[in-house]
Each structure stands twice: as structure tokens, then as C-alpha cells.
Amino acid sequence: MEITRPAIAGTLESSDAQVTVEPGNGKIDFTLESSVINQYGNQIKKVIMDTLKNLEVDNVKITVIDKGALDCTIKARVEGAVYRSNVQTENIPWGGAVRS
Amino acid sequence: MNPNKKRLRRTMMFLNAQKPALIKDPYIYKPDSIMLDLEDAVAQNQKDVARFSLYHALQEIDYHGVERVVRINGLDTPYWQEDVRVCVAGGCDAIRIPKTESAEDVHRVEQAVIAAEKEFGREEGSTLLMAAIESARGVMRAMDVCESSERLFGIALSGGDYTKDMQTHITGTGIELMGARQNMLIAARAAGVQCFDTVYTNLDDMEGFRKDVESIHLMGFDGKSIVNPRQINIVHEIFTPTQKDIIFAEKVVKEIDEKSAQGIGVFTVDGKMIDIAFYDGAKRTISLAKASGVYKGEL
Amino acid sequence: MINAVGRDIPEEIIEMTGKEVFQGVHYRDGYTYKKDGPNTKCVINNQGSKLVENIHEVLVKCGIKDGMTLGFHHHFREGDYIVNMVMKEVHDMGIKDITICASSLGKAHDPIVPYIEDGTITNIQSSGVRGKIGDAISHGKLKGLAIMRSHGGRVRAIESGETRIDIAFIGTPTCDDYGNCRGIGGKSNCGVLSYAMVDGNYADKVVAITDTLVPFPNFPAHISMTNVDYVVEVDAIGDPNKIATGAAKPTTDMRKLMMADYCTEFVVNTPYFKDGFSYQTGVGGASIASTISLAKIMKERNVRMRFGVGGLTKPMCDLLINDQVDCLLDTQDFDLAAVESVKNLKHFRISAGEYADPFNKGAVVNKLDFVILAALEVDVHFNCNVVVGSDGMITGAQGGHPDTAAGAKCTIVIAPLLQGRIPAICTDVTTVTTPGESIDVVITDYGIAINPARQDLIECMKDVNLPFKTIEELRDIAYSMSGEPEKVQFGDRVVGIIESRDGTIMDVVREVKDFTFAE
Numbered sequence: 008m009e010i011t012r013p014a015i016a017g018t019l020e021s022s023d024a025q026v027t028v029e030p031g032n033g034k035i036d037f038t039l040e041s042s043v044i045n046q047y048g049n050q051i052k053k054v055i056m057d058t059l060k061n062l063e064v065d066n067v068k069i070t071v072i073d074k075g076a077l078d079c080t081i082k083a084r085v086e087g088a089v090y091r092s093n094v095q096t097e098n099i100p101w102g103g104a105v106r107s
Numbered sequence: 108m109n110p111n112k113k114r115l116r117r118t119m120m121f122l123n124a125q126k127p128a129l130i131k132d133p134y135i136y137k138p139d140s141i142m143l144d145l146e147d148a149v150a151q152n153q154k155d156v157a158r159f160s161l162y163h164a165l166q167e168i169d170y171h172g173v174e175r176v177v178r179i180n181g182l183d184t185p186y187w188q189e190d191v192r193v194c195v196a197g198g199c200d201a202i203r204i205p206k207t208e209s210a211e212d213v214h215r216v217e218q219a220v221i222a223a224e225k226e227f228g229r230e231e232g233s234t235l236l237m238a239a240i241e242s243a244r245g246v247m248r249a250m251d252v253c254e255s256s257e258r259l260f261g262i263a264l265s266g267g268d269y270t271k272d273m274q275t276h277i278t279g280t281g282i283e284l285m286g287a288r289q290n291m292l293i294a295a296r297a298a299g300v301q302c303f304d305t306v307y308t309n310l311d312d313m314e315g316f317r318k319d320v321e322s323i324h325l326m327g328f329d330g331k332s333i334v335n336p337r338q339i340n341i342v343h344e345i346f347t348p349t350q351k352d353i354i355f356a357e358k359v360v361k362e363i364d365e366k367s368a369q370g371i372g373v374f375t376v377d378g379k380m381i382d383i384a385f386y387d388g389a390k391r392t393i394s395l396a397k398a399s400g401v402y403k404g405e406l
Numbered sequence: 407m408i409n410a411v412g413r414d415i416p417e418e419i420i421e422m423t424g425k426e427v428f429q430g431v432h433y434r435d436g437y438t439y440k441k442d443g444p445n446t447k448c449v450i451n452n453q454g455s456k457l458v459e460n461i462h463e464v465l466v467k468c469g470i471k472d473g474m475t476l477g478f479h480h481h482f483r484e485g486d487y488i489v490n491m492v493m494k495e496v497h498d499m500g501i502k503d504i505t506i507c508a509s510s511l512g513k514a515h516d517p518i519v520p521y522i523e524d525g526t527i528t529n530i531q532s533s534g535v536r537g538k539i540g541d542a543i544s545h546g547k548l549k550g551l552a553i554m555r556s557h558g559g560r561v562r563a564i565e566s567g568e569t570r571i572d573i574a575f576i577g578t579p580t581c582d583d584y585g586n587c588r589g590i591g592g593k594s595n596c597g598v599l600s601y602a603m604v605d606g607n608y609a610d611k612v613v614a615i616t617d618t619l620v621p622f623p624n625f626p627a628h629i630s631m632t633n634v635d636y637v638v639e640v641d642a643i644g645d646p647n648k649i650a651t652g653a654a655k656p657t658t659d660m661r662k663l664m665m666a667d668y669c670t671e672f673v674v675n676t677p678y679f680k681d682g683f684s685y686q687t688g689v690g691g692a693s694i695a696s697t698i699s700l701a702k703i704m705k706e707r708n709v710r711m712r713f714g715v716g717g718l719t720k721p722m723c724d725l726l727i728n729d730q731v732d733c734l735l736d737t738q739d740f741d742l743a744a745v746e747s748v749k750n751l752k753h754f755r756i757s758a759g760e761y762a763d764p765f766n767k768g769a770v771v772n773k774l775d776f777v778i779l780a781a782l783e784v785d786v787h788f789n790c791n792v793v794v795g796s797d798g799m800i801t802g803a804q805g806g807h808p809d810t811a812a813g814a815k816c817t818i819v820i821a822p823l824l825q826g827r828i829p830a831i832c833t834d835v836t837t838v839t840t841p842g843e844s845i846d847v848v849i850t851d852y853g854i855a856i857n858p859a860r861q862d863l864i865e866c867m868k869d870v871n872l873p874f875k876t877i878e879e880l881r882d883i884a885y886s887m888s889g890e891p892e893k894v895q896f897g898d899r900v901v902g903i904i905e906s907r908d909g910t911i912m913d914v915v916r917e918v919k920d921f922t923f924a925e
Binding site for chain 2: 658887
């Protein structure tokens with residue numbers, strides 16, 4: 008998927024993550040701020056990269072502010088932001104590009 | 108998946124489907140069902156994002172056998188069809204239809220569910236339905252709603268909207284809900300489905316809540332919608348059968364099993380005339396007792 | 407050298423401190439030593455005055471100089487003005503290389519961080535630190551070593567002469583012109599002065615600082631004029647709103663209530679729960695809730711408590727008001743109800759030494775049946791961490807945790823299984839503060855684990871309807887939800903030591919390193 012316009016999903020509440028996607032410069036430009044970066048920084052990065060791969064997003068500036076979210080929440084926020092960027096709210100490919 | 112229309116549903120806890128801290132482990136409070144809400148709890152501009160949160164929760168969180176019901180948005184909104192898709196794709200146990208006023212409402216959702224079950228390769232019939240009644244019109248047509256679908260396991264009163272429609276409000280006495288409660292219960296029993304009472308939102312008045320639950324328990328409701336885990340134990344306690352009831356129910360079940368094998372239809376237990384009509388009630392008492400942790404027998 | 411809780415203590419630290427490594431809770435039982443004593447300047451002349459104009463003058467009179475050790479107490483908690491007030495003056499006088507020996511330091515003391523950076527303060531000994539000081543120490547800004555010691559451990563260090571306090575500054579809510587200090591009355595009423603009593607007895611110079619000067623005699627004195635050299639009156643010694651808060655509203659968080667109920671159910675099913683039992687609990691929501699639910703069961707079963715200890719809050723003081731306990735032993739007051747309760751004749755003030763010092767001839771903690779504690783982390787060896795955050799940053803205090811845990815017959819730790827994403831039950835705690843041999847039971851929202859060393863407790867819970875699990879099962883549940891946490895990346899430099907209550911080294915704290923992603 009193309010990231011054509013900036014979009015944001017999620018909140019800064021505890022156990023949540025706020026994900027912002029913006030049009031990229033031909034690659035994935037990733038920034039993470041996390042309250043649990045020491046213990047889970049690598050895991051969070053992996054989940055985000057896997058999710059972007061599933062969505063076939065490879066040109067994006069993605070900024071994540073994580074407040075201790077579990078993997079399932081991080082995935083949901085990345086997908087939420089990407090589909091918002093595409094203004095797609097219906098016929099989401101559940102179980103396809105969006106999968107666990 | 109094993110859709111069970113008759114399972115025990117004493118407590119159904121509302122949770123905002125897009126609050127990660129709420130949906131990660133509500134099973135530790137041991138409700139019978141949780142109700143992940145896409146409707147009122149989720150703001151208009153978050154409807155899209157909430158579905159992703161719901162999908163992954165349904166797919167990845169182990170709810171330890173607690174029933175997962177999802178409340179979709181109303182049929183008068185642009186959201187409900189995609190809500191149905193994500194519910195079915197995620198594999199929820201049941202969908203709660205809000206503001207139900209007719210059998211037609213249930214049929215519309217049912218058609219969408221059938222389509223989604225096909226699309227996502229789910230077994231047809233695996234997604235159950237329940238209907239929330241939130242208006243005078245809905246109460247008057249409760250019987251139609253109860254008989255509208257094979258998938259429908261029960262109806263639930265939604266007191267807030269109902270009382271507005273009745274031009275009154277929640278008083279705490281229950282007087283404003285009397286007619287709806289009775290009508291809906293009678294309809295549900297006549298149709299052989301379950302019936303659930305509305306939420307009690309004043310968390311500072313736990314005594315008032317207890318009284319409310321005691322009265323709806325005596326009326327014959329199967330359970331209550333709840334808004335906070337603090338309410339769970341109170342409901343379960345009130346729905347726990349007494350030892351006397353349990354012993355009697357155990358005798359009834361055993362006797363009926365034995366006597367019907369011998370072809371005897373009517374007999375006595377503890378001096379009371381018993382026939383097959385007592386069987387379901389006695390079974391229900393035993394399953395309530397089991398769920399409440401007070402039955403250690405072999406039934 | 408590997409110590410009794412499996413921590414590798416670097417040889418250079420052992421050499422530098424002259425300390426032994428931790429070898430078990432009772433290792434130094436029966437140890438014999440001669441107590442230290444202060445250099446005392448006597449007052450015979452009846453014409454003199456102890457009143458001094460300001461902090462600057464009193465520092466001059468006490469002969470402040472580079473390298474001295476200054477004592478402080480933390481009864482004013484996050485409302486304390488004393489440490490900042492004194493250290494600003496010390497800094498302005500150009501003094502360097504000061505050791506702060508405080509019973510605890512908190513966020514209220516963020517303003518002293520620049521004095522750590524510029525070498526005014528080079529050593530810190532405290533129960534723990536929070537806020538920016540913790541951050542500064544963890545980033546290696548303190549020149550010397552931070553020593554974290556328990557409340558009992560601090561008294562031991564001072565009485566044994568391991569730490570000599572040159573000047574103690576005792577903030578006191580009321581004081582007369584001759585130095586009789588009381589924790590009661592005035593604008594900054596904190597109830598008791600328990601942690602400062604050892605400073606009064608052992609510091610060479612003792613300065614009382616008050617904002618409420620009262621006529622002589624301010625009796626009964628909590629710290630006597632016989633120990634006090636000077637008295638300084640200032641505008642304010644603290645912020646009353648942050649010293650003793652209004653009683654916390656009992657929690658309505660079902661997670662905490664559930665853990666409190668588990669705790670009470672456990673307590674009442676032990677053989678220690680009988681007429682005449684003793685009990686201590688902390689100030690966390692679940693601890694307070696468990697006191698409330700325990701009081702209810704005590705009433706139902708007609709069981710009376712002999713004594714309660716604390717760190718007191720309203721629910722403990724309510725036991726006294728409702729005649730459910732014979733007496734309370736008080737080292738600190740956390741809310742106004744507790745401060746008010748100090749007036750009760752059966753509410754006794756005790757010193758930190760009486761409370762918890764392992765190097766006297768027996769402390770109150772040894773007579774405890776139950777203590778209910780919290781923890782940041784507990785590992786599968788039941789070791790607890792209450793000082794260092796899972797991110798490696800110093801962010802808490804030992805307090806009386808290791809003291810009460812060692813003393814009580816039944817030590818219960820309550821912790822929610824996940825703090826956000828961070829598992830509270832883990833394979834190895836980041837830093838050991840309380841050894842697993844002192845911990846009997848861990849209660850979480852997902853289940854309860856009894857230390858296998860306590861087969862007696864396991865036996866008496868056989869038929870109790872509580873969600874018992876092994877500690878490993880609890881860890882596995884946590885990891886299954888959060889994923890297994892990676893170890894924090896530390897630098898090599900040791901910035902602090904966790905001292906066991908007997909003075910041996912329990913663990914070391916290393917400098918934190920900025921996180922970098924794996925390749």
C-alpha cells in the first residue's frame with residue numbers, strides 16, 4: 008500500500024501506542040519512543056516491520072510512541088494508521104493483509 | 108467453535124473494544140461473557156481504528172473460555188456491515204444487535220453474518236446473535252424478535268434509551284423498567300430464549316445494585332449486563348442456588364433419569380409431585396451451582 | 407564473588423568498600439561489636455543560647471568543611487524543604503565532597519542534582535532515591551558510590567560507626583529554644599521523628615530546624631535537648647500538603663481489591679491468624695484494601711490484633727479506634743488520620759532502631775507475624791527488587807522491606823502480574839534488594855505462589871479455595887502475554903550498591919546504557 012497522506016492511530020494512554028505514518032523517502036524510516044524500550048525495543052520493531060510487510064508498505068516514515076502496548080495492540084495501531092492514510096474503512100482484508 | 112445458545116450468562120461485562128488496558132485480561136474477574144463494544148463506547152472518529160483492535164484481540168488474546176460477544180453499531184449507521192465482517196473474521200462467539208425493533212432488523216444482520224461466514228470460511232451458524240431492545244416499539248415486538256432467528260440466543264433490555272423513549276429516566280427504583288422487564292421476559296420464555304437485564308451504572312451505590320440484581324433474579328432473568336468488574340461477584344452470589352435447592356435438583360435429575368428409563372412419568376421427590384417438566388429447571392440449578400463453585404456432586 | 411542470592415559482586419567493589427558479600431539473612435546473628443559514640447560539646451553555662459540566625463551561621467558554627475557527612479530524615483516525604491535548603495547553602499559556601507546520609511530521598515530533592523554534577527555532593531547513602539537524583543546516579547553523575555540501605559540497615563551503619571555523621575539536620579515540626587523536638591504540632595505536622603532519632607544520638611553536631619518555635623519545655627520531646635547543639639528557625643520546613651495527605655480513598659480498582667481479598671483469605675488461613683497476632687502493611691492500594699477486609703473478618707471471627715506496625719495509614723489507626731488492636735507501633739505517618747492518632751495513648755512512637763535495626767538486641771520486626779509488602783519485581787527465586795526499575799534506573803527505596811521481610815513469620819508480597827507490559831514476576835530481578843529466603847508468598851491478580859521453602863504454609867493451604875500456582879507458572883503467564891523481556895543493557899561502571907541490612911553486599915547497580923536496536 009502507498010502512504011499518500013499523514014495519518015495517526017492510537018493514544019498515549021498506558022498499554023496503548025500512538026502510531027503516525029507519513030509519506031516516505033523511498034524506504035521505511037522508523038522512529039520508536041517506548042517506556043519499555045530496554046526490554047521490548049527489538050520485539051516492538053520486529054512486530055512493526057512484520058506488520059508493514061504484511062500490508063506491503065515499504066515507503067513510509069513511521070513514528071511510534073509506545074506506552075507498554077502488547078503486540079496485538081501495536082499491530083492494530085499500525086494497520087489503523089495505514090488504512091486511515093488510504094481513507095479505507097470498508098472491505099478491509101481481514102485475515103489477509105490484516106492478520107495475526 | 109461450539110455455539111452454545113443455552114450457556115450460562117449471568118454476567119455480561121461491557122468493555123470498550125479499543126481500550127487495550129481493558130480488553131487484555133477481563134477474564135481474571137471471571138464474568139460469564141464479555142461484550143466488546145464498537146457502538147456507544149467508541150467515538151465516531153475512532154470506529155475505523157477500533158475494528159483493528161477488536162480483530163487482534165479476538166484472534167490473539169486467550170479469554171480462557173469467557174464468551175466473547177461484540178456489540179456492533181446500529182443498523183441506521185454506515186458502520187455496522189464492516190463491524191459484522193470483522194466480528195466474523197475475528198471469530199467472536201456472538202454479535203449483539205443494538206436498538207432492535209423488529210424481526211427484520213435481526214434478519215438484516217443475519218444475512219450479513221451468513222455472507223461473512225462464507226467470505227472468511229467460518230462454519231455457517233457458528234456466529235450467534237442477541238438483540239438489545241431499547242425502545243417502546245422494540246418491547247412491544249419482543250416476541251417477534253425472539254422468534255426471528257435460529258441463531259438468536261436471547262434479548263437484552265437497554266434501560267437508558269428505553270426510558271428516554273418512554274419520556275422518563277432511570278430512577279433507581281426500577282418502577283420505570285417494570286413493564287419492559289415483564290414483557291421481554293415473558294416473550295423470551297415463550298420463545299425459549301434467554302433474557303438479560305440492563306446495566307446499573309451508579310458504582311457508588313453497591314447496595315442499590317444488589318437490590319436491583321435480587322429483584323431481577325426473582326423475576327426470572329438469566330443475567331445482567333454489567334459495567335464494572337466489581338459488580339460480577341455480587342451477581343454471581345445472588346444467582347448461586349441454595350444448598351437446599353441443589354440437593355433437591357440433584358434428586359430430581361437422578362430420579363427422572365432413572366424413572367424415565369423405567370417408563371414412569373410421574374413420581375414424588377421429598378413428598379413433591381415431579382414430572383419431566385421439572386427436568387430443565389433442575390438441570391439449570393445444577394449448572395448454576397457448578398459455575399458458582401458450590402456443587403461437588405457427579406452430575 | 408558470587409553471593410548467597412547468586413549475584414556477582416566485583417572484587418574491586420569488595421576491596422573499595424571493605425564489605426563482605428551477602429551470605430544469608432542470619433549470617434551475622436550474634437555478632438559482637440562496640441557501639442560508636444558522638445564527639446560531644448557540652449553546655450554548662452546557663453547564659454548561652456542555642457538559637458542561631460540562619461542556616462549559613464549554623465554551618466559556620468558546626469565547622470562545615472569539605473568531605474563531611476550530613477544527616478537528614480524523610481518524615482516530610484515529598485514535602486521536605488530541609489535537604490534543599492541546607493545543600494544550597496553548603497554549595498554557596500563552596501564546600502565540596504559532601505556525603506549525604508539520608509533516611510530517604512525523593513522527587514522533592516530534584517534541585518540538588520546540580521550539586522551532584524558539580525562535586526558538592528560526591529556520595530549518597532539513602533534508603534533509595536527517586537526522580538532526577540535516581541536518574542543522575544544511574545547515569546554515573548555521582549563521583550562516589552550510592553549506598554542503598556534499609557531503615558534498619560541505616561541505624562546499624564551509624565551505631566556501628568561504619569557511617570559517621572558530622573552534622574545532622576533535623577527538621578522538626580515544633581521545637582523550643584533549647585532543642586527539644588517534637589514531630590507533633592506546628593505547620594508541618596508529621597507525627598513522629600523516628601528516623602531522626604539515631605542522628606540525634608550519634609551525630610557529632612545536631613541542628614534542629616523548625617518553623618514553629620514554642621516555649622520551653624516542648625515535652626515530651628521526641629528528640630531531646632540533651633542531643634541538640636543548635637536551633638534554627640526558618641519560614642517553612644516543608645509543604646504540609648505533601649507531608650501527610652488526606653486519607654487515601656479506599657481503592658475501587660477491582661484488580662487491587664481482588665488481590666487484597668486473596669491476601670486476606672491467605673492470612674486468615676494461616677496458623678498465625680489468631681487472637682494476639684501482629685501485622686504490618688504498606689501504603690499501596692492493595693495493602694490498604696487488605697487491611698480493610700482483614701478488619702472485617704477480625705470482627706466477624708472475634709479475633710483481636712496485639713499490635714500493628716508501620717508506616718501507618720488510616721485503616722490501621724481505625725483498628726485502634728474500633729478497639730480491634732491493643733496498640734500501634736509507629737515509625738512514620740502517611741496521612742492526617744495517622745498523625746492525629748499519635749495522640750492516642752496506645753499509639754506508641756518507636757525509633758527506626760527499635761523498629762528494624764539488626765545490630766541491636768532485638769527489633770520489633772522480629773516479633774511480627776505478618777507483613778504485607780509490594781515489589782517492582784519478584785523472580786522465580788522469590789528475590790525482590792524494590793529499588794531499581796526494570797529499565798535499570800534507580801527509582802525506589804528499600805524502606806523497611808528487607809527488615810520486615812526478614813523478621814516476620816509470614817511475609818506476603820502483593821504485585822500485579824504486569825505493570826503495563828513489564829512482568830512483575832520474572833526469571834531474574836534486575837537488582838536484588840530483599841532475598842528470596844525472606845519471602846513466603848507472592849500474590850498477583852493471576853494467582854498466588856507460595857515459596858517451596860515454606861512447606862508448612864503449602865500444607866495449611868491445601869484445602870483453601872485460592873488460585874495457587876507455582877512462581878514459575880506465574881512467570882510463564884506473564885511472559886506469554888508480554889513476551890520474554892530482554893535484559894537491560896548496562897555499562898560496566900558500578901554506580902551504587904544495594905546493602906543488605908547486616909552491611910554485606912546484596913547487589914550492585916551499574917550505570918545505564920542508552921538502548922540500541924539489535925542488528
